[in-house]
Amino acid sequence: xxxxxxxxxxxxxxxxxxxxxxxxxxxxxxxxxxxxxxxxxxxxxxxxxxxxxxxxxxxxxxxxxxxxxxxxxxxxxxxxxxxxxxxxxxxxxxxxxxxxxxxxxxxxxxxxxxxxxxxxxxxxxxxxxxxxxxxxxxxxxxxxxxxxxxxxxxxxxxxxxxxxxxxxxxxxxxxxxxxxxxxxxxxxxxxxxxxxxxxxxxxxxxxxxxxxxxxxxxxxxxxxxxxxxxxxxxxxxxxxxxxxxxxxxxxxxxxxxxxxxxxxxxxxxxxxxxxxxxxxxxxxxxxxxxxxxxxxxxxxxxxxxxxxxxxxxxxxxxxxxxxxxxxxxxxxxx
Amino acid sequence: xxxxxxxxxxxxxxxxxxxxxxxxxxxxxxxxxxxxxxxxxxxxxxxxxxxxxxxxxxxxxxxxxxxxxxxxxxxxxxxxxxxxxxxxxxxxxxxxxxxxxxxxxxxxxxxxxxxxxxxxxxxxxxxxxxxxxxxxxxxxxxxxxxxxxxxxxxxxxxxxxxxxxxxxxxxxxxxxxxxxxxxxxxxxxxxxxxxxxxxxxxxxxxxxxxxxxxxxxxxxxxxxxxxxxxxxxxxxxxxxxxxxxxxxxxxxxxxxxxxxxxxxxxxxxxxxxxxxxxxxxxxxxxxxxxxxxxxxxxxxxxxxxxxxxxxxxxxxxxxxxxxxxxxxxxxxxx
DNA sequence: TCTTTCTATGACAGCGGTTTCAAAACTCCT
DNA sequence: AGGAGTTTTGAAACCGCTGTCATAGAAAGA
Numbered sequence: 001x002x003x004x005x006x007x008x009x010x011x012x013x014x015x016x017x018x019x020x021x022x023x024x025x026x027x028x029x030x031x032x033x034x035x036x037x038x039x040x041x042x043x044x045x046x047x048x049x050x051x052x053x054x055x056x057x058x059x060x061x062x063x064x065x066x067x068x069x070x071x072x073x074x075x076x077x078x079x080x081x082x083x084x085x086x087x088x089x090x091x092x093x094x095x096x097x098x099x100x101x102x103x104x105x106x107x108x109x110x111x112x113x114x115x116x117x118x119x120x121x122x123x124x125x126x127x128x129x130x131x132x133x134x135x136x137x138x139x140x141x142x143x144x145x146x147x148x149x150x151x152x153x154x155x156x157x158x159x160x161x162x163x164x165x166x167x168x169x170x171x172x173x174x175x176x177x178x179x180x181x182x183x184x185x186x187x188x189x190x191x192x193x194x195x196x197x198x199x200x201x202x203x204x205x206x207x208x209x210x211x212x213x214x215x216x217x218x219x220x221x222x223x224x225x226x227x228x229x230x231x232x233x234x235x236x237x238x239x240x241x242x243x244x245x246x247x248x249x250x251x252x253x254x255x256x257x258x259x260x261x262x263x264x265x266x267x268x269x270x271x272x273x274x275x276x277x278x279x280x281x282x283x284x285x286x287x288x289x290x291x292x293x294x295x296x297x298x299x300x301x302x303x304x305x306x307x308x309x310x311x312x313x314x315x316x317x318x319x320x321x322x323x324x325x326x327x328x329x330x331x332x333x334x
Numbered sequence: 335x336x337x338x339x340x341x342x343x344x345x346x347x348x349x350x351x352x353x354x355x356x357x358x359x360x361x362x363x364x365x366x367x368x369x370x371x372x373x374x375x376x377x378x379x380x381x382x383x384x385x386x387x388x389x390x391x392x393x394x395x396x397x398x399x400x401x402x403x404x405x406x407x408x409x410x411x412x413x414x415x416x417x418x419x420x421x422x423x424x425x426x427x428x429x430x431x432x433x434x435x436x437x438x439x440x441x442x443x444x445x446x447x448x449x450x451x452x453x454x455x456x457x458x459x460x461x462x463x464x465x466x467x468x469x470x471x472x473x474x475x476x477x478x479x480x481x482x483x484x485x486x487x488x489x490x491x492x493x494x495x496x497x498x499x500x501x502x503x504x505x506x507x508x509x510x511x512x513x514x515x516x517x518x519x520x521x522x523x524x525x526x527x528x529x530x531x532x533x534x535x536x537x538x539x540x541x542x543x544x545x546x547x548x549x550x551x552x553x554x555x556x557x558x559x560x561x562x563x564x565x566x567x568x569x570x571x572x573x574x575x576x577x578x579x580x581x582x583x584x585x586x587x588x589x590x591x592x593x594x595x596x597x598x599x600x601x602x603x604x605x606x607x608x609x610x611x612x613x614x615x616x617x618x619x620x621x622x623x624x625x626x627x628x629x630x631x632x633x634x635x636x637x638x639x640x641x642x643x644x645x646x647x648x649x650x651x652x653x654x655x656x657x658x659x660x661x662x663x664x665x666x667x668x
Numbered sequence: 669t670c671t672t673t674c675t676a677t678g679a680c681a682g683c684g685g686t687t688t689c690a691a692a693a694c695t696c697c698t
Numbered sequence: 699a700g701g702a703g704t705t706t707t708g709a710a711a712c713c714g715c716t717g718t719c720a721t722a723g724a725a726a727g728a
Contacts, residue, residue: 054714073416082407096430259618282557284593388684
């Protein structure tokens, strides 16, 4: 359990001053090749690793960016997180995660911790921390949000073409001859859910189809809620031949409910989701869904933050969605 | 962009010395109620938040524990990570993640970063970092491993009853009348995969059934590889009525392959997985699988590390598995 | 050869906390 | 009131590294 060597140890061994060691470490200014070599040798010999904590304190920059997420176990957030991590690799920033578990208090605690750790930037993944707080934080350190819209900070929020994606999905169903299309929406408080629902309604209207309130039921983005929503739909006794779910997870739940009722997909009812999670290509049948690459979004967010950190405008693109047609949708039965 | 207040600012405002501020912050020694109140008021007023980086440097402890994982997007590692996080909550330790993306170089880099950040402890989730390195690291800071076995550090490794779990799964199949049971194994370099395969063979042998090499094919734990494995199996032309997959993800792939071939689950072939990922209850049909709660494992690992940090033996339990019978297995057809 | 420029280097002062140590301020007794 | 025994408090050193600044040396010009 020998103590970690420090710059002074290296300095002593290499017969130079700590400053010089620091210089070869950071390359901040030239040092004589011979000394440089000596330092490097000492570093090698003692297996020295600069203490980033000390460096952060001295420099006033931690080179860490904080990711405020909701859950590490969720497929959705996991992919997003991975994307951010990828986007940051190559830069000298590292990321640390803190999750809010969809609870206000925990989210606040997580945020405080991140801030106390002196993160140089922040990426907020969903959640419902008040806009005002986030605005205030943005005064201190750059911030990017994904999956939520902060009033007054629109250009720091990564926006997805939710309505257009939903429109496409429903249009696809309509083209297959479906007229009675149900929608299992997401949490209404969530902007993505509202936009997707709007896209659903627009597609119907555009095709001259009526929007029937009885055909839409609200879920909460979980598989469980998809299953429940399907039950509710069935209980209403209204006819439908296709369902558009506001996300893939709910589509999975719906698919199970259908299976339980002996309804086949896509023969009896067509099903389309939204997200295109990694697993959606492997459901049975593979799910037709609106793809919004979370990996890509994470990367965009990271890049945006890097821009901000370099004093440039975030320059976030609007992320497009595309319909990936697999096997859960089919022409309506005659 | 006003600078963050520091202890000195608080000290000045509260008319005390920085030492006293530190004392009320840490409660390390008693301070006069009146002064304490003044300090607290100043903290409140300036919205002061101690700089954890500075504190870590001063105390020589970061209160951070590092999690070396492989991928944030993977369901499996995500659940594990979540478990660790949960296990740590309540303690004053925080965790930071670094992922190796299943690449030696990236893993090494991630590990270096964690160490440079002065983590107080380390939890290694899978990966294939050489045992020797890990042993060396354990000399410096406490370490716990999940999903791998480090020679010479067995009691720091969380062990799962893989063989017993696999045995149970196959036994279940045998009880349902299956005689020709295929196995899609995991990466042989992975101890879990080897143990599960052993359990499979033991169950067969115990029941007096032959172990047929042609019935087992090696996958790499991904859905894709499950699909491929099934193709390989089918191509061999050997008959089987059930498949035991070494993990759920491969089971998903197999299930899709079966669907593609028009083979019904469980009517034509029974399928059982291993892990019980969150999504496995929502596949069609819901997957019969061997449950090993990753959340729980994460929690155990965290608790073990906390023990180590408190200079106690890690005291890791051996994690049991249990068969959860859902709808992907059925009595063999007459 | 003696200035005049540069360049490489070391001393030193932080960064924002914590902690030790000794002095100061109160107790409580006699 | 005087002294011993407790608290409470501030000064100062330190954690490990960086960056500024002044100086010593080397190179260049006269």
